[in-house]
Amino acid sequence: MGSDVTYVELSDASSKATIGLYAGMEPQELELLVRAALQHPNDVCRGFQVTYEPSSSFRSNRYKKRPSSVMPRLVPLSVACQVPQLLVGHVTVLFMPSATSQKGNLLNTETEQVQQMVQSFETDHKSALLRHFHDEPMLQDHESSTSKKPQFNDLETTKKVLYMELMAKKVVSIGMKSSSLQVQIQILALADDIRQQFCKSQVMKYHQFIETMKLLAIIEKLLDKHMLSEKHGANLLELIVNEDKVLWKTLQSYSVDDGDNMVDLNTIAKRLSVVGCEPVKPISSKKNKGKSLRKGIKQGNWLVKKRGRNAFGTSEMDLVTSLHAQHLLTSLELDILKALIEQEDYQVLQILRVFKQSDYGDVKILRNALVSIVEEITMELGDEEKAAAAFARGMDDAVREVNQLEDSDDNSGSFEWQRHLSFLLGQWQTQQQLTSADVTALLQMVNQRHNLLESAYEVFAGDGDENELLDTLQRVAKLQRQIEQCQGEQIGLDGAPASGLNLEDVVRAMQQRGVLQSGDAAGLLVLFHGKNEALQAANEAFHADGDVHELEDTLLLVVKHARFGREKEEDEPVDEMQAILQLLADFGTSKRLDLWQIQLLISLLKSHDPRLLAAIDVYREDQDTTELADTLEILVELAAWERHCRAMVVDWIPALTRCGKLPRDRAERLVQMVKARDDRVVAALVVFLSDNNKEEFVDTLVRIASLLMKLTDAETDEMKEGQLVLASLNELEENGAISVEKPEEELVRRVEPRMLAEKDVLAATNDAVNVADPAHRDLAKVNDQVKDGIVGEKWEFEEVNLSSKAAVSSIDAELAANKQESGETLDGDTKDDESDAQVLEESHVDIPAGAEVQEERRPNELEEQHETDQVNEIEQKEGHQENDADESSTNDSVDDEDESTKSDVKKETDIVVDVNDEVDHERT
Structure with a gap:
């Protein structure tokens, strides 16, 4: 196995290593081995690049031509595993970054991409140049340097051309976003200048190119956010290309602070755009140095005359025009200030001079100073002169068309809002936020420079709220369509063309529609009858073309600027x-x-x-x-x-x-x-x-209605019960059971529980006689409570005892009368009666001892008892007279009377016992 091992020296951009290979290795094993040897743990090995190295004898021959046919050879990873002998010579490992490392190395910014592209162009150019030199035959030293120098200079030229071309394309991309044709032409001319300056200027360094591209991106961002006008943006692009130091420092600090000084940047950019690249030289000389401001103002007119109108008035005109372009001055104020500058007014010129000489001048202070001068002048004019001036300016604005911009460059700033607004209308129509009819009406008003749209755009330029501007335009378009519809209906009803009307009819129609107030209409009529030239001219123009809409706009402009003396009141x-x-x-x-x-x-x-x-x-x-x-x-x-x-x-x-x-x-x-x-x-x-919360509100209303119906039903039931009780009392009164003087109705109204209970008993038994006695006692008790203020259960018990005693006394009186009527024959029976009476008296032992004292405390009960005794005496006398008249018949019916008397006494005795039982029950 050892004889089959092949040792190969591998190299990389940063390291070298020698490894041993054998035939039949797995590609994954070889890849792991190479990655570990060369320390590339995250990269992927795809193969090897093998370069043939000639022998030393061949290299020592200086006079022979170098072999140009020797080319590197690529050996895939799988082939190297099978035939490792192919890796002979200078072997370079081909690594490819992994997906994770590739994702981390992506270029995030446009500048880095440009940098990579420039480096790739330089590398290709250098490699091509070196290959060309390699193929050429050897020359002498001076000939070699002379022939190679222009080609190396071409490398720097190519780099400079590339930088300039990228800058020009960036400027063109910014200019194509502009809605102003003049601004586009200005920016395209600037791009051509950039392309033509590369051969004249010095070589631009890389960091300088990067900073320029960053500053151009900042200006593009400000223009996209509408924080700069398009004209100012074009001027700032020119300053950046010309490398204005003040603007460069300002924009660099802005980029470092990350947008915190947006207001300062906007102010400085506008000032630099107005002033230009070259700083303004101070007007004052050493002679007037140290003098007071008042002396300087007095000498202002002399200085202007000395310098000449053309030498000084141009910059002042530009400065005032720039203020109007920034919507800091109205058209009327601009016209007045231009006239003052042409007349060499020393106050206006001095204010503008001080502003240009100051390093940190505030545009708002300058605007307020100029407006105050204009207001002083306009306050001296009368109403007719002011209306005429306003009308003249309004007519000039109304008849001025957009195509006049191509013929005039002086009023280009005043038409910027029209182009921008037209561009926004096109965008909103594409987004279907405005209908075609609305856009048509609004574009017509924009072409006429309608004051409502101009005011709306001035507000938008101040706060940058596009939603508010869109809402205002929708309302204006709706109002415009209504006005046109009303005018069409009026013309159709009259059956005559608009030319048949006059100015007075139009004013009255506007007043009826609510467009004009009564005071404004009266002021217009006064001016018209006073032969005001502006209104007379408007009337003549109306009779000539019959345009009612134009006449109404003219009248509204007159009302807006004349105000008819209502400024201070408002x-x-x-x-x-x-x-x-x-x-x-x-x-x-x-x-x-x-x-x-x-x-x-x-x-x-x-x-x-x-x-x-x-x-x-x-x-x-x-x-x-x-x-x-x-x-x-x-x-x-x-x-x-x-x-x-x-x-x-x-x-x-x-x-x-x-x-x-x-x-x-x-x-x-x-x-x-x-x-x-x-x-x-x-x-x-x-x-x-x-x-x-609608559901909770509905539920609350339903609950309130339900509760109210329940309370109403309860009150109705109480009223019915009270009426029933009063009817019962009336029945008792008719029967003689109770007296009219008793305050029974008061008890019913007070809803006394005792009276209600008695009413229930009356309703159940339908026995008015039995209800009368407790009702009588309750009424008497109420009277005693009212008189003596005594309340309690003890008072009720004593009242019942007194009533029982009164009943016993009446029974005794009846027994005495019967005794006199019966005579001597009835002595035995009378004794029995007396014994019965004694029994009855003994039955009163339960009556308390303080009853006598209680009777003294209650004089009403005593008076009633006294009246009862008198009635008994009268009855006894009548009985004696009847006895004398019917003496014979009396003897016959003695037995019957004795029996009836006994029965009556027995009944009364039972009644007294029942009363005593009730008293005992109440005490318990």
């Missing part, structure tokens, strides 16, 4: 409105008010609700935030109830009835509660507006 309400809105926002941030409450309060504020304004006035006086929050909560509940009350009655409750969740009777009762503004329904509505 400032204060706006400030007041902003303060109230800020206060409501603070309440929402602190969770004192919910979102729906704040929205409802904002609607009340817009409608100038007097309750809300009164609450705000009180808050301004006392500054009590807690009281204001409580007041606003109450006001919101009241306003929400006022808004939804009718909906609950008309829509919500009938819907619940139709779907079967609420019966009809309960729905009617719930409607009554809503009309009466029941607190429970109001609370349910407030909870529903807070959480927007």
